[in-house]
Amino acid sequence: MFDQEKLKKLQTSKKEWEAGKLKGILEKRPERKEKFKSGSGEKVERLYTPLDIGQADYEKDLGFPGEFPYTRGVQPTMYRGKLWTMRQYAGFSTAEESNKRYQYLLEQGTTGLSVAFDLPTQIGYDSDHPLSEGEIGKVGVAIDSLADMEVLFNEIPLDKVSTSMTINAPASILLAMYIAVAEKQGIPSDKLRGTIQNDILKEYIARGTYIFPTKPSMRLITNIFEYCHEQVPKWNTISISGYHIREAGATAVQEVAFTLADGIAYVQAAIDAGLDVDDFAPRLSFFFNAHNDLLEEVGKFRAARRLWAKIMKERFGAKNPKSLMLRFHTQTGGSTLTAQQPDNNIVRVAIQTLAAVLGGTQSLHTNSRDEALALPTEESVRIALRTQQIVAYESGVAETVDPLAGSYYIESITNKIEKEAMEYITKIDNLGGAARAIDQGYIQKEIQDSAYNYQKEIEKGERIVVGVNKFQIKEPAPSGLLKVDPSVGEAQKQKLAKLKTNRDNEAVRRSLLELKQVAQGDGNLMPPILKAVKTYATLGEICGVLREVFGEYEQSIVL
Template identity: 80%
Template sequence: MFEKEKLQELKKNQTDWNDNKVEKSLQRFPERKDEFVTGSNQEVDRLYTPTYLEEFDYDQDLGFPGEYPFTRGVQPTMYRGKFWTMRQYAGFATAEESNKRYKYLLEQGQTGLSVAFDLPTQIGYDSDHALSEGEVGKVGVAIDSLKDMEILFDGIPLDKVSTSMTINAPASVLLAMYIAVAEKQGVSSQELRGTIQNDILKEYIARGTYIFPTEPSMRLITDIFEYCSEEVPGWNTISISGYHIREAGSTAVQEVAFTLADGIAYVEAAIKAGLDVDKFAPRLSFFFNAHNDLLEEVAKYRAARRLWAKIMKERFGAKNPKSMQLKFHTQTGGSTLTAQQPDNNIVRVAIQTLAAVLGGTQSLHTNSKDEALALPTEKSVRVALRTQQIVAHESGVAETVDPLAGSYYVESLTNNIEKEAMEYIKKIDDLGGAAEAIDKGFMQKEIMDSAYEYQKQIENGERIVVGMNKFQVKEEPNEGLLKVDPAVGEMQKEKINQLKAERNNEQVEASLSALKDAAKGNKNLMPYILDAVKAYATLGEICGVLREVFGEYQQNVIL
């Protein structure tokens, strides 16, 4: 793209500029620190010029939006045609309370739902299980059966709203409940749109809400791929998640590398199960974090898109361009929020929103200012949603596609992140793939080392967090925080008791027995799970049957 003679001349001119102008300036105005780095400790040079992009090829490295390698976005016109989906992650206490919050958000202009489930639901236990005590409804909504799911979406037309569900180990059960609720609304599964997270590998790496060992977990995932390709074709069957990897302390490069390595493992598992790559790959989606280093984050999304396109085309032989598109949801960085001076979090979230939009996200959740302290109030959720709406309608950044393309710094960062992420992926391949690398503790150790380094920089003052380790003020205790009523646990127990008294228990036992037999064989389990859900078997009962057959995953201790 650049003439070699011109580059040589530019290098000479830059050396002269550095020796004369810069050195004189430094004598009068020394730079703030000896070394400048990104949020992920990538070295940042003083000035970026075309010399950083000597091998840059527009067609191969950028291309046009909506065309391979999709660096500039997956749609030709991006937000000029339609804004990203504004999808606020929400759910707490009971299905009744969460239903009210969803309706409120839709009234405020939200364009998609995103369901947060409580911890017992995430690990496949009913609210009356001993291990659920004290956790029911705390970090999300409690869903014990189809009855709860019916209440959760009461009055919300599932043929008109797309829904994302952050659920992993029991994803097949919650998806079955969603399909069953739609049927009761008269909505065919063919009409449903949404995403199920369904990413178990990142649970082993970073988050911890796993149930079953690796092999049966991968089977459940590929069963969903196969089932949805025919029965729920508009559904994104997995959201391969780097968000939690970043929340655990990874760098931007590690977030891209480990997320795409997990994606490779899922594609390989599906192909091994006999699925055609161009049949399931268009329904794969991704989920990334948005951190504070705005330009590094923009480069991260662009690098991830280009790298995934190359992987799908060159490694897996995908022919359909949609199989090569990395479509992703973004959530602003929960781990960047501070309990100190929480109003500052509004500014952090605005910066992270810009990063996600400039990076070409397909949907976005913006965190609320009080989430370092508690579940968000209605008022703080509204401010978070308004942040997206202001960026969409007032900032001007959505008026053109990929507005930072061609920036020497951004393109250089994009290239570096892609290169270093690919080096990580090669290491993971050498270890036998993502599942083997997880069992050996490779990714966990890399993340722990990065998290330790980041925290050390904060504690010694190398990295400034405004209001926390610098610019502190004396603060009054925070008031008006949302608190979940402890009685929610007892209310859910009563619901379960009433359900079991009213349902056809013979039908439940028959459906669970059929599921158990199918789990022992190699049949697709989704139809059996759907039958059990429709009979009003509880989440815990269904997961309990699968625990009996599959066993439970035991995490290795990594030091």
């Protein structure tokens, strides 16, 4: 990118500047005493110049937007053509209450829905299961059957809205419910647009809402790939998630590395199941975190995009350009929000929003200021959405493609993150791939060590968190928080009991038996799951059959 002779001359000039002007200033006014490092703890140099990216080749390493290696974006015009999808993650209490929140968000200008499910739903238990007690409707909406899903999307035209569902172990069941609701609205499945998270490996690594062992879990995922390629072609069949890996304490490099390693495992599993890479890879999507270090995060997104394009082209031989594109959703960093001085979180989220947009995200959720304390209120959600809208329409950063490209620091950190992430991926390959590395506890241990170091820095005062370990104030107890009424659980159980009384229980029994027979063989599980859903078999009943056949995953202990 730069003439080598000019770089040599620049190196000489830089040394002269350091020995002269810089040295004199440092003697008079020394730099601050704290260490200069990125949000991930990486050393940040005083100055970046062409020397830091001197070997870069513009066409090879950056290229043009919409072309390999996609460093500068997956679309030629990016936000000049279409803004990112403003997708607010929401769901709590009952389907009725969550539907009201979705209607409110659509009225306020959100351009995509994102469904949060309660913990029992996430781990495949109905609301009347003993393990669901006290958790019904708390961290998301309770969905026991197709009847709940019908209410959840009542008067929301599914052919006109894109829906993301944060669901993993029972992803096939919730997708089947969504398809069935659309069918009742008269909408064919080939018109549906949206995403299911469907990323079980990161559950084993960082989040914990798994059900089945690795092998049957991977079967369910590849069954979805195959089914959607034929029946729901506009659906993103997986959202390979670095978000929760980062929330667990990973660095930016680890977030990229472990997420892409999981992606490699899914692609390989699908190929091993007999699928052609270009049949399913165009519908893969990713999900990343946006933290407070604006410039490191921008470099992270650019590095991830370039590295994935190379992996798909060179490792898997993908030919379709869409198979090479790392399309991703971003959520601002939940773990960065503080219970102390919660209004400060508005500023944090604004910085993180900028990072995601400058990094080229396709979809974005902005966290609300009160999420360190409770589920967000309508006012907090509106402020979070307005943050996206102000960045989109008032900041100017969406007017040109990849506006920070060419910055010596941005290009340097992009290169560094790509290189170090690839080194991690090579280590994981040598361990036998992501699933084996997870079973051995390698990935979990790396994240735990990073999380420990980060927390230690905060406690020592080496890392400042405004309002937490510096600039504290006396604050009144928080008020006006959203609380889920304890009666929600009992009401949900009553609805479920009524459903079980009024449905055709013989049809349910036959559908579950058919599902069990397919699970015991090697057929695609999506058709019998869809059939069972349409009989109003519950989530817990369907997962119960699969538990009986597949067993349950047991997490390895990592010390």
